[in-house]
Amino acid sequence: MSGPQCCSNPPFLDSTYGEGYVLEVGGLKSYVTGSPASKTGILLVSDIFGYEAPKLRKLADKIAASGFFVVVPDFFYGDPFLYENVEKSLPVWLKSHGWEKGFEDAKLVIAAMKSQGITAVGAAGFCWGAKVTVQLAKPDYIQAAVMLHPSFVAVDELKEVYVPIAILGAEVDKYCPPELLRQFEDVLSSKSEVNSFVKMFPGTTHGWTVRYSEEDECDVKSAQEAHEDMLAWFTTHVK
Numbered sequence: 001m002s003g004p005q006c007c008s009n010p011p012f013l014d015s016t017y018g019e020g021y022v023l024e025v026g027g028l029k030s031y032v033t034g035s036p037a038s039k040t041g042i043l044l045v046s047d048i049f050g051y052e053a054p055k056l057r058k059l060a061d062k063i064a065a066s067g068f069f070v071v072v073p074d075f076f077y078g079d080p081f082l083y084e085n086v087e088k089s090l091p092v093w094l095k096s097h098g099w100e101k102g103f104e105d106a107k108l109v110i111a112a113m114k115s116q117g118i119t120a121v122g123a124a125g126f127c128w129g130a131k132v133t134v135q136l137a138k139p140d141y142i143q144a145a146v147m148l149h150p151s152f153v154a155v156d157e158l159k160e161v162y163v164p165i166a167i168l169g170a171e172v173d174k175y176c177p178p179e180l181l182r183q184f185e186d187v188l189s190s191k192s193e194v195n196s197f198v199k200m201f202p203g204t205t206h207g208w209t210v211r212y213s214e215e216d217e218c219d220v221k222s223a224q225e226a227h228e229d230m231l232a233w234f235t236t237h238v239k
Contacts, residue, residue: 009211010083011053018057020064026109028073031057034064040238041118043109043142044072045102045129047207048090050080055210056126059227066231068238069118073109075102075132099152102132110141122238124230126210127151127175137161144237146230148209151175158187164195164237168226173206197233201226 015022020033031051042063046056051074060070081093110121122144125133130150134157137145145165147153152175158165165188169181178200188196201208201222212223 009207009213011049011055011211013049013052013080014054015052017052017054019061020057020070025071025073026105026112028075028105028109029078030074030109031060031072032070033057033060033072034069035067036069036116038067038069039117039119040067041069041071041113041121042234042238043106043113043121043123043136044070045106045123045125045132046072046075047127047129047210048076048081048093048097049211050074050076052080053210055212059210062227063231063234066235068122068234069113071109071113073105075105075129097128099128099131099135102129103135106132106136107141110136120238122146122234124148124234125150127207131157134158134161134165137163137165139163143239144234146233148226148230149173149176149206151206153184155180155183155187158184159191161188161191161194161196164233166197166229166233167199168209168229169198169200170204170206170208171200171202172204175206195237197229199229 051072060072064070120143123133123136123142124146126148130147133145136142139162148168149170185198204222209223209226212219
């Protein structure tokens, strides 16, 4: 995850972007959007650029428009990866932002969501966030999971998944190449008790669902297709 592909087309972070608002959820500053009265919630676990990425918040608003209460926490405590911080390269940054801490924080956020009356939760993880999400995809945490262009997710981790899970992958992705996607699919296909869906999007690269180029019509179309697949998965399984 230390190569350029992981960091391509970084967002211009904007703390004011979106139709929602920021408040503390489970001890983490979070962007929230949707009706607080909803009984179904979606947790979005960001990539390395964090919860102020406009396209991530735009996606959160889209999910909320379908009736979900959506929470996008700041898992990095105000310290997302920034290219311009020359003293903190990506490998150095990752040492301070491990998935184990992200998993523990995510459990606190989910507990806070449920304490507010939400009875069913889905989680989607992007790149860095996918490894947190696969750990949540075990009994008692969430009702459904989606991983989008995952990074550092091992095949054996899929063996421990017990909730419906969708994996949406890029065609050109050194962190989750098509051959790894096929291994994921083979493992999940052997688990007849788990609903699963694995899809590779031709012509796409790692990170595209939240870092697509507005000028690239194919990129935008593929991102929208992935968003619709994710939303359909949650609509079916988070209830």
